[in-house]
Amino acid sequence: MNGQNRKDIVxxxxxxxxxxxxxxxxxxxxGIVRDILTNSSTHPHGIKVRLxxxxxxxxxxIKSK
Structure with missing residues (x-):
């Protein structure tokens, strides 16, 4: 799964x-996601996160869901 959709990342x-x-x-x-930094629902280069x-x-x- 790619990381372009915010709904896939928690x-x-x-x-x-x-x-x-x-x-x-x-x-x-x-790493493990701590915070989601991108506000839009999608991003072509991937959703920005803080580990x-x-x-x-x-x-x-995305390795695991």
């Missing part, structure tokens, strides 16, 4: 995100 699920600093390389970072460890990035895939 706090507590495990996701892969791309950090702002890793956008050129596409390196993924895994439980404080890192912020755009969701590229």
């Amino acid at each position: 706090p507590g699920i495990e996701v892969d995100i791309v950090l702002k600093t890793d956008q050129r390389t596409g390196k993924l970072t895994s 439980s460890d404080g890192q912020v990035g755009r969701v590229k895939s």
Whole structure:
């Protein structure tokens, strides 16, 4: 599942995100969603979230629901 729809993402699920600093390389970072930062229902580059460890990035895939 991709991370472009806000309705698919809820706090507590495990996701892969791309950090702002890793956008050129596409390196993924895994973590648990703490906060959803994007207000719109969809975003073409992925919904922006804050992970439980404080890192912020755009969701590229959802690991568990």
